[in-house]
Amino acid sequence: MNDITVSCPRKIVDVMNLIYRNNLTTVSGGNLSILDDNGDVWITPSGVDKGNLQVEDIVRVSADGACSGRHIPSIELPFHLQIYQSRPDIRAIIHAHPPALIAASLVHKTPPVGIAPVFKLNCAKVDIAPYALPGSRLLGENIARQFAQGCDAVILENHGIAVGDQSLDDAWRRFELLNFCAAIAIHGTPHGPLKTLDDAQCEQFWRLTQEHPRAPLEQEHLAERNALSGIAQRVHQKGLSPAGFFFVSQRLEDDTVLMSLPGQGLHGLTEHDFVRLPATPAGPSLAALHQAIYARHPRIRTIMMALPPHAMGFACTGAPFDSRLIPESYMVMRQVKMPAYAALFDGSLPDLIDRRSDVLLIQNAMVIVCGESPLKAYDRLEVLEFSARAGDYARAIGDIVHIPQRDIDDIHQAFNL
Template identity: 40%
Template sequence: MNLDMLHPADQLVMFMERIYGYGMTTTSGGNLSILDDNGDIWITPGSIDKGSLSRRDMMCVKPDGTVIGRHKPSSEFPFHQHIYKTRPDIKAVLHAHPPALVAFSIVRKLPSTNLIPNVKFSCGEIGMAKYGLPGSQDLGDKISEEFQKGFNTVILENHGVVIGAKSMFDAFKSFETLDFSARLEIDAQSLGTPNTLTPEQIDWYKSRQYVVMDEFVEKHMSSEEKDIRRNMCKFIKRAYDQELFTSTQGTFSQRFGEDGFIITPSGMDRKYLEPEDLVKIMGNYKEMDKVPSRSVALHQEIYRQHPHVNSIIIAHPPCMMAFAVTDAPLDSRTIPESYILMRNIPKLDFGMNYLKPKETAAVFKANTPIALIKNDCAIVTGDSLLNAFDRLEVAEYSARAIIAARDLGDVVAINDDEIKDIEKAFNLPE
């Protein structure tokens, strides 16, 4: 989907639906705006249900102050206007009150941007604006002061977060990534002290190059391939809706043919992926004019080494990632279903999936279908896309249960004799 072709009013509706739908703001909370090429500011209305906004509800404020629309602009329009005047490079502003970021705002601490690499280069450094009365000139001045310092992401004391960017999609990506990281940090704190990445590790991650591959022209697409692409898109959107990864992170692939597979593209919004967006890989060739995920080499190596693997998912589920950024082990011996699907879950060093794809691929044996990459991701394999997705869901639910259980008492694992009974009853491979 080319968002540049959408009218600002349509973009505001689209992204407010996503923000509200994912529980990142309330019926009356949050506001979005876009500055168009004419200097008009399009903004969400005040005192209107955020769960049922339409294009007709969007407000337009002209450069001379004329207001067009059937409602009033958001009461926090002043700080949106302040930001645009302060930072001419910013064309979209997003303000919301997601619980995790509000938690940081009411203890007046900044969330870490060093737990996973994407946060630092998506959000940059984060500012903190002093408390001000909502809708007041004072609050607008305090927020603008932080943006004048060069921050694009600002936490508001006892309030929420404001993000400015060159487009609403970029603002949303930063917002979504920061909220994910904040939730991750809160969960990780319950497991122990989170391990952070060094600036050098983050810089290295950002500089990773795409795998150079020769191209082929797709001349014919079989019914089988069309079905695979359609099914992949269904599960990708499902995973996104379940917050197992963010809009531009997370990779799905499925084996196709003797020496090929189909994989998600790099950088495209997972919410709106269509079958034609997916990238076909045949041997060392990629589909022409498409950019596959940067993890394509790892997927290729796993398929080469393990004939039993037919699907791979790389995701960033917040509860699983809490284990990936701490020293706490993710133990599958919680309930029988978890052990049956998860088995052994090793942790691999940060960057190993890119630096050593062959060694990383070798980890995924029949009794080790999942691995965590420290401070990066979870890698899940399966004999089918459904099997891999089920495994991912169970792993995230299990991680969530363990985190919740720690507040109730000591976690009691299934003992060795009981594990042997499960292995025998379900014919689990050694």
């Protein structure tokens, strides 16, 4: 048994598990494939439980059309083959039915990728394919036509989405980012019109994310790195940020600053995906922004940057977020500030943080949460998203009644805030 025979089915099962565990498809919906170096296509089977997929279930389709395996291939095999024929650079495809992207397919619109730079920089090449019967050659022609014109993702009218990339991991990251984008737009729209960024603003953000000199780690601070990777995986499990965008850092007692590397899959972040930031900030960069916050606020030991979808609905519309919803939300977050997008670049962000404001919703960019420990920072992120979600639910059934100031004063007195 060669490496391809083992690696392709294993990768398909691993990514399908991610998709299913994150509620992005159903038992019967969706299919994944990989085109290997021999020209064979490995694809998920038809009629097999996507929540309990095994390596032995994956079907191999050779270049001459012969199938091998214990199942028949997905009925959508024709459009997978047509995409590969139309785009030789694509080596992996995801088709699934995540609710937020299904919503886009029902209204025949693409997700508004301009609402945040991470979406526009990674998901800009998306279009719509006309509806056709599932499994039909016409559906494949409609989808492949859009890929042939340069799209990397295609919304299928009243059906779902297809995403192609050079590897299944890359396709998964783009697929999940697009779903977060669609979800943020859905959660934000009730607050008001969505704001978007232009190409120049996104290019400005892209420069912040580029790698800067960082000191590698060997055996130092393994316990701290393991703890951070565990929290990062919890962030992904809770749907608080996509795998393609999350940064966490921690300042240790010796003033060493550990930070996660950019571009690492959040769900698989390990202790090896952290570096030590140099003593002198290299900038401008997101790493330098972390260091500037630490320099300004000695009490802060952990910083997280994330894209929680309900909270980002506020950040992408400019609607203010009021934490006076339940006592926990106010006590954990207090005042949630919303700086303009430009604050990422003008040096003003560290001064906006104080003991009453450790949560920042950066317009059209991200959420920044700070804490005296990794757990406290994570708690603020989780409480922020749960509170934003509860508020979204409440608006669907009535007008929100915030805790009045007299009761806020009682909270301050009772808990020495």
